Amino acid sequence: MxxxxxxxxxxxxxxxxxxxxxxxxxxxxxxxxxxxxxxxxxxxxxxxxxxxxxxxxxxxxxxxxxxxxxxxxxxxxxxxxxxxxxxxxxxxxxxxxxxxxxxxxxxxxxxxxxxxxxxxxxxxxxxxxxxxxxxxxxxxxxxxxxxxxxxxxPGEMPPLYNVAEKLGPFGEADAQGFVGESPAMWALRDRVAFFAAREVHVLLLGESGTGKELVARAIHALSPRGARPLVSRNAATLPAGLVDAELFGNVKNYPQAGMPERPGLIGEASGGVLFLDEIGELPLELQTHLLRVLDQRGEYQRLGESARRTSDLRLIGATNRAPGEMRSDLVARMSLRLEIPGLNERREDIPLLARHLLRRIAARDPGIRRRFFADASLAEGGAAPEPRIAPSLVRALIAHAYTTHVRELDAILWQSLASSDEDTLELTSSVRQQLAIGAERAPAREPAPPEITRELLAAAMAKHEGVKERVWRELGLQNRFALNRLLRKHGIQQGPATDADD
Missing domain, CATH: 2.60.200.20 (Tumour Suppressor Smad4)
Structure with missing residues (x-):
């Protein structure tokens, strides 16, 4: 065309x-x-x-x-x-x-x-x-x-139905901090825009380091609540004995004398968004504490207070666990679910991400900027500087099987910065060693989706009665997220709501 x-x-x-x-x-x-x-x-x-x-x-x-x-x-x-x-x-x-x-x-x-x-x-x-x-x-x-x-x-990417803001320069970070030109990244941008415009609770799914917090912040920023508070907390750090106090707050001098009055996370986020990272790490019995406030009326009680309060909040939860490992009644209250693709699913974005991460490092470190960046790149209409990277390192970064994704890519780049002898980031022996250690941790590369036919997929789902943990392992897929993408692609029913990952 x-x-x-x-x-x-x-x-x-x-x-x-x-x-x-x-x-x-x-x-x-x-x-x-x-x-x-x-x-x-x-x-x-x-x-x-x-x-x-x-x-x-x-x-x-x-x-x-x-x-x-x-x-x-x-x-x-x-x-x-x-x-x-x-x-x-x-x-x-x-x-x-x-x-x-x-x-x-x-x-x-x-x-x-x-x-x-x-x-x-x-x-x-x-x-x-x-x-x-x-x-x-x-x-x-x-x-x-x-x-x-x-x-x-595809020869033509699916059109954008929800993205409203002006598209940024090709290959650069957009207004929300997303980097990538792959079909998977554009699909993510469009779904984030769709989620942002809705007033329902959200569950973000994806492996560690895929950018769930970045997505949560984008949903908040693009939503009608964008000018209101975004309250963030890692749910895994909530002490089991103090969950109610942390979430709902307490009146003064309760439960111990001298304790100040606290609004709790629920109170702080009222009118805005509460982002609970690693929500799947909350023990099942503690997940029940969230159920009532996530209903339409948003009711809750502070510790030591008899009157009920209401909170107009929107919850965004994030987890690297399967929703089936969480309480089904909590998952059911998060009506929208979004899988965040990892680097193994959008390898063409890795060079763009590496450049973005290196520019971010150089912006804070003039020594790295002077040594590893080409000044000549500034001559083209004030273009952003370009890092000098050896092609062997680029090829190794693309081929690597990532387990912690952007965090892992950032660590590998730092290793190259620390071990390269001259003014170019090289595939040094210490970088090779770090890549080898990562490869030992990582599962085998996911087979290309076209190798798994609809018939094979349907037969595996029937054999294991829809238990996805067994299905993706039998088919040799990388994880449950890869299985979910294939199920959607072939239009196969994903099973009961408690086992649905999207």
Whole structure:
């Protein structure tokens, strides 16, 4: 689709095909000469070979040239029609070290077949090869100049129905602090906007380090309560004997003489939002203390006070546990549930996140800024500075199986900052050791969803009577969240409410 063409202008059969099953694409994960191109994609029609390299198309090109685009969702109007441009055509790479005919690339059912035609050596993994079959998650490096990542993504991302604010610059953090251009990240932004506009309690699900607190703050900021208090507390730190005092407060001198009057978390959050992180760590018997105040009337009592109070609060809870491990009556009161994707599910965002984290470090540490950032990057219209990162480190960060996600990525970057000898973040021996330790903790990489058919999934659910813990382990999935995504994709009933994770 050429620049300026919208989905609503495309012929109906073509539009349906573009919005169908995800195809294969190559995403720029690192570029030495043109770092601003990170996140741009080569969208590859299946069975149609393309030429990729430096410079503009010419009449003597033996094949059509693959063109880079910045891909984002279009907006959906009130009538459901898409508005605006969803793919921005980008100029060809100008990197002088690449040949004009550097790669022949062709997407097929199995993966992307790549043949190196140019003068730059091609690395896949750590091997120099002439031809390769790239599967989703694989990277390709061209002679210390460019790293491409193979991913699955649709030709057109689903439109945004709920995001109202102006979209930020490509590849940069948005107004809520979200970083990423992957379909998973845009879907998250749209769901956050939907949740923000609703006045119901929310349960956020996701592994440690996926950004549940960031999502909670975004829901609060975008909601009608955004100007009112956001009260946050880690529920795991609530002492078992003082839960009522911490939550509901107490009158003066109760339960002990000399104690000051306290409004409690419920009172502080009235009119605003209460965010309870790790809510699943509350013992089951203590979870009952929240039930009454989460009902429509919001009733509660302070310790030592006979009169009932009411609190107009909205609860956002977050947990890395399955909802089935919590009290069903508490989970039922949190009508909206949202899974936060981890880095293993949006690997094309890892280079953008790494750059964002390094810029944040450099903003607080002038020494790191002077040593590891290229001053020349400031010359382009006041653009944000670009960190110098070795392509081997970028490839290792993309391939790593994360268990604590953004926290883990941040720690790996710090290790590279501390152990790199010169002015570039390297894949040092201590970084390799840290990655190896993380790999020992991490489960095996999740199989690509297309490998699990609807029939296989339905049979596993029937065999285990809908018990998801058994189903995802039998299918070899990474976790229960991966299973939930497959269930939604294939439209399979997820079982009783107490076991529903979304």
């Amino acid at each position: 050429s620049q300026g063409t919208t989905l609503e202008q495309a012929p109906e059969p073509r539009r349906r095909a573009q919005q169908g099953a995800p195809g294969l694409a190559l995403v720029v994960a690192w570029s030495k000469e043109e770092p601003s191109r990170v996140g741009e994609a080569l969208l590859l029609p299946e069975g149609e070979p393309r030429l990729f390299g430096r410079g503009e198309p010419r009449g003597d090109d033996p094949l059509p040239r693959a063109a880079l685009v910045r891909q984002r969702p279009a907006r959906a109007g009130a009538d459901g029609r898409t508005l605006g441009v969803s793919r921005e055509a980008r100029p060809p790479l100008a990197t002088p070290f690449l040949s004009r005919a550097q790669l022949r690339i062709e997407a097929g059912a199995e993966g992307v077949r790549v043949e190196n035609l140019g003068r730059c050596a091609m690395l896949v993994g750590d091997r120099k090869v002439t031809t390769a079959l790239l599967l989703p998650g694989d990277t390709l490096e061209l002679c210390d100049q460019l790293v491409l990542l193979c991913v699955r993504r």
